[in-house]
Amino acid sequence: MDQVVAPTSYDELQSRLIERLPNLPKRLRQCAEFVAAHPDRISFATVAEVAEAAGVQPSAVVRFCQELGFSGYGPFQQLFRDRVARPLPDYATRIAELRAMGRDSPHALLVEFAEAGRLSLQQLVLQVGDDQLNAAVAVLAAARTIHVVGYRRAFPVAAYFAYVLEKLDVPVMLHAGTAGFVPATAIQPDDALLAITFAPYTQATVDLAEAALKRGAKVVGITDSLASPLHQIGALVLLASEVSVGAFRPLSAPLTLAMTLAVSLGGARAPRPDPSV
Numbered sequence: 367m368d369q370v371v372a373p374t375s376y377d378e379l380q381s382r383l384i385e386r387l388p389n390l391p392k393r394l395r396q397c398a399e400f401v402a403a404h405p406d407r408i409s410f411a412t413v414a415e416v417a418e419a420a421g422v423q424p425s426a427v428v429r430f431c432q433e434l435g436f437s438g439y440g441p442f443q444q445l446f447r448d449r450v451a452r453p454l455p456d457y458a459t460r461i462a463e464l465r466a467m468g469r470d471s472p473h474a475l476l477v478e479f480a481e482a483g484r485l486s487l488q489q490l491v492l493q494v495g496d497d498q499l500n501a502a503v504a505v506l507a508a509a510r511t512i513h514v515v516g517y518r519r520a521f522p523v524a525a526y527f528a529y530v531l532e533k534l535d536v537p538v539m540l541h542a543g544t545a546g547f548v549p550a551t552a553i554q555p556d557d558a559l560l561a562i563t564f565a566p567y568t569q570a571t572v573d574l575a576e577a578a579l580k581r582g583a584k585v586v587g588i589t590d591s592l593a594s595p596l597h598q599i600g601a602l603v604l605l606a607s608e609v610s611v612g613a614f615r616p617l618s619a620p621l622t623l624a625m626t627l628a629v630s631l632g633g634a635r636a637p638r639p640d641p642s643v
Contacts, residue, residue, distance in 0.1 A: 372435035372442075379445055380609055382434050384485070390433070393422045397430035402489050405607060408446040413439040482609040483618035490619040493605040502602055502627060505584045507634035509558035513583075515541040515574050516562030523562050523588065523617060527624040534632035541574060550574055555582030560627070562588045562620065564608075567595050575601055586627075588620055 373379040387398050400420035401408060408416065416439075417424040431442040506512055512531060516524030524540060531538040539552060553559060559578040563571040572595045575585045579600065587596035590607040597603045604627075606619040 370433075370435035372437075373445065376445060376448075379434065380485070384481070386433065390430075393426040394430045394433055396420050396422050397427055399492065402485070402492070404493070405446060408443055411443075479616055483616050485609040486607070486616065486619040487622060489609070490606055490623060493607065494623065498602075498604055499626070499630070502586045502604055503630045503634055505586055505602060506558050506560065506627065506631050509584065510554065510556045511537040511539055511558075512631075513539045513541060513553055513557060513559040513578070514562075515559065515571050516588075517568045517571055519564055519615070519617070520562040520568070520571070520588075520620070523620045523624050524560070526621060527560060527562075527628050530625065530628035531631070534628070534635075536632060536635055550577040550581070553578045553581050553583050558584040558586065560586050560588065561596055561601060562624075563594065563596060564590045564615070564620075565594070572596065572599065575599060588623055 373382050383398055383402060387395065390398055397416070397420050400416065404419070407419070411419070413424050413427050417427045420427070428438055431437075431439050434442065436442040514524045514528045514531075521542075525542075528538050528540040557578075559575060561571050561575040561578075567589075575587065575596060576599055578585050585596075585599075585601040587594070587601040587603040588606055589596050589603055590605065591597075594603065604623060606623045608615040608617070608619055
């Protein structure tokens with residue numbers, strides 16, 4: 367049997383997982399599902415911690431790594447550490463890399479982005495638990511006004527969330543940067559802030575979240591890793607990480623999560639009919 371060559375990049379690892387997942391034994395499949403749902407944890411978790419979280423023995427984690435072509439957990443983990451440490455390439459470089467791999471035809475890109483979106487949504491369901499979602503909806507539903515902030519790649523998610531709340535007649539204020547400047551002093555103690563940011567994290571979003579907390583408001587975050595500064599400052603964080611295509615990251619998961627929050631919030635704030643009538 368030919369020796370399996372280990373992936374040399376995170377994108378290659380994602381492709382290998384997709385290829386092998388349907389045929390993995392139960393315990394190794396549990397490992398694969400945990401890795402897909404919690405990629406941020408692999409870079410700093412020990413093999414024993416991964417095994418406990420995945421509900422398997424440490425030997426199963428090692429066998430899983432070997433199934434993918436790695437000699438053990440160490441080289442497998444290093445791929446995740448390298449992913450966190452390296453800066454994202456600029457957009458011209460990303461397109462050049464796709465072209466070099468022969469993945470830049472419109473239909474090939476459609477297939478790849480559709481598959482990345484499917485995997486991202488599958489991962490989202492595993493990342494966001496019922497208790498977390500209920501807690502986030504409760505915080506936002508109790509707020510007098512909901513403030514929303516998300517810059518750069520996160521802005522479409524923030525704008526869409528604010529748009530849906532406006533249509534549902536929920537008081538909302540979108541912090542859109544210089545052109546649509548809304549000061550932090552607009553946030554009151556009985557308000558809530560939905561802060562959205564992804565790596566590399568936008569400092570202006572984190573600063574506004576910190577200011578909101580200092581003013582006594584509640585903060586819910588949508589982000590992509592437990593290493594996010596939103597988690598570190600004490601926001602109620604919901605994870606929505608994305609499977610990338612040549613370093614391009616779609617917004618399937620965070621947009622779906624934002625829609626879920628907005629519609630749930632609209633239902634939670636709607637007046638209940640008087641049972642005595």
